[in-house]
Amino acid sequence: MTSVTDVSPARPTFRLTRAFQGLERLVVPALLIAGWEAFARSGMLPPALLPAPSAVLHALGDWVFGFDETTQTYSGHWLRDALASALRVFGGFALASLLGILAGVAIGWSRLFEKTLEPTLQMLRPIPPVSWIPLAIIWFGIADKPAIFLVFLGAFFPVLMNSIHGVKTVDHNLVRAGAMMGANGRQMLTDIVLPAALPSIFAGLRIAVGSAWMLTVTAEMVAVKSGLGYVLWDSYYFLRYDIVLAAMISIGLLGYLSDLGLKAIMARTLRWQQTTTVQGRAG
């Protein structure tokens, strides 16, 4: 949760090998799905307990497009469910990023904040976010708020820890160079320390977006009556394992897409760093 080197560098590839790599990547998933389909059809387990991939795909299709109402009340409601979850993720994640970066930079930069703020935060950090659910429910009721609160708790600490680390490990000589060029205290922070800490801060954001999805689903299982997590839990009560799996796939996909989006923003912001990695690898 507090790893700071989550930045996967681009690997130099040649055009020819890239085509093969594209195919290689599909081999394992294709084999897994084929095996699963065969096993499900063999009848060793009742189809209700292990739906075949085709059945899951069918459920997912109906959930998204509502063509034959296999998914009953959920038919055609996927977008609404996904949006509900995504908004909670976004709300909690945005709040956690903002406060996490602010508090992290303050703690990393100023002795005063380090002494006053950090011990309390470090004491709260080991408490699993999920254990806040009872409190979240009595404080915020059953709606979006407890879910956003949980997402916030899960996303805040990775951002905080990585921001502190990023600021604390800024090259001492860069600060000296800034002072030599006449930077005042504020400029030192905005023009030198913050950009220098960005790679680390982004690493924190990427870990945080993962935790955000995990926690929104957990919250929806117990504290909210909408969203992908709710559908998953509700379908489990009715033993609709095809929908459970469709929900799992949806969550995985959306989490993956969020990370992809964040990676794209990171690649744009940290273009200077990307060239380092590529050259470092190639050279």
Place this chain on the structure above:
Amino acid sequence: MAAIELRNIVKVFSDKRRGRDLLTLDNINLDIEANDFVCLLGPSGCGKSTLLNIIAGFEQATSGRTLVDGRQVERPGSDRGVVFQQPTLMPWLTAIDNIAFHLKLKGVGKAERHQRAMEFIDLVGLRGFEHHHPSEMSGGMNQRVGIARALLMNPSVILMDEPFAALDAQTKLEMQEELVAIWQKRRCTIVFVTHSVDEALVLGNKIVVMTKRPGRIREAVNFDLPRPRDITSPEFNDAKRHILSLIREESTRLAQAS
């Protein structure tokens, strides 16, 4: 009035872990005139970098006075350009933005910043690389950016802490020649820290030989061999012999003391 006046500089580092104090600079007195190219020469651990850091304002002397242009040095400032041993550029900025960083801090607009930085891009021979990031350039090119960045501030003095130490022999020679050319063209005061006798003799017109532990000034040698300097000429060798004898004397003294 000298450009830099060092008066009775003493620096003591307290080694807290071992509970003792280390006298690093012992009563340094030195005047550096405007437009001098002064080389601080000494073995590693003689306190020459510490002395440079005190002039730069990065470190405070334990006692004594440091004056630059008659003003007491209290903190780092853009009147003293520093070229570090490592280029120490902002890795997220391109060459031109690194050079113009001082102007950005002063709130100068982008167009003017780039226009003024281009002069220095040309001066250090980096035309065509102005939009490269430090990671895309060689060590020598980055150090050129570092020098241009210091020059752009138009400081009263430029302080250089073994800036060519990490470069290969050939690049080092090129950079030394270029630095002398820049110094002749722009008439600035340079204090250059080095542990290489040859480098000091190629560059400086005043060579301050320092002794080790505690750091003291052994002798300040004036060296006015015309440039470009022929490093095989008798005059060069005479000066080299003299400086080497100072250093050798010093190591015998240390050997006897221990």
